[in-house]
Amino acid sequence: MNGSEAPFELLAPAASTAAPRTDLLFLVMLVICGAMALLLAGLIAWFALRYREGSGAGRAHPPSHANGLEAAWTAVPMLLFIVLFGWAAHDYALERRVPADALPVYVVAKQWMWRLQHGENGRQEINELHVPLNRPVVLVLASQDVIHSFFVPAFRVKQDVVPGRYARLWFSATRLGEFRILCSEYCGSQHSAMLGRVIVMRDADYAKWLASGPPPTGDPTPQQLGQALYQRLACASCHAPDSSVHAPPLAGLYGRTVVLQDGGHVTADEDYLRESIVAPDRRLVAGQPAIMPSYGGQLSEQDVQNLVAYLREFK
Ligand SMILES: [Cu+2]
Structure with a gap:
């Protein structure tokens, strides 16, 4: 299964464990918001038509209260928001809790590149990140100058990288292929060129790649x-x-x-x-x-x- 991205598409492929649950939450929110917008727009149109000037709609005894209606439009959205909040908080906690066996990769962001170093044997990369399939990887990110943001749309993960502190981000890729890395925080004139790619490989290929780093003995860790x-x-x-x-x-x-x-x-x-x-x-x-x-x-x-x-x- 190759998940590489096509040049144009509405949504990046879902290529990590976080992607399907993020997409589901997003879809549910979209449906709820869409239904609400349609309902309100429909009511506006219907009232505008029904009570237009010269219409025969009865205006003799307008109700001053509708307690049931008011209770409903308070309680229903509140319940929806509580459910959405609980759901999103649950997903967020999953993304914050780094699995203990995650492979560490140290990342330094600077104008305008990503410099990555594999914790396992010190192999370095620039604007490219090779990772094994179906294994958690944790990035420890620092910035050398301004605020950057590490974003892999296909993994549905994004993390601001603020100078002066470390940020952490983990993911587990579920598809082979190449996926874009973007900087999603405006960081200067070449911000739009601060691009990279994640290359997801089979375990054996990854091990081979990791061991093949220059010089033959590998970079210092x-x-x-x-x-x-x-x-x-x-x-x-x-x-x-x-x-x-x-x-x-x-x-x-x-x-x-x-x-x-x-x-x-x-x-x-x-x-x-x-x-x-x-x-x-x-x-x-x-x-x-x-x-x-x-x-x-x-x-x-x-x-x-x-x-x-x-x-x-x-x-
Ligand atoms: Cu940047």
């Missing part, structure tokens, strides 16, 4: 690049447990709860790690002096992402 940076920046000189500076140890930090200076708590997720590298004073660990320099100006978004990838695995 984000973790390896992060580890090299960790060493080059001498992070351990303060953060190692035996350091005289007693900066917070980083081993096993990822995912733990951190107590902050102001008594608050934060989970050490990607965003907190990133912030602690580029703006360390913003949320200091309890009991720590504000002595760490900011690395915001020295590191590219890609560098920070690599460091965070390394810290995630750092045990």
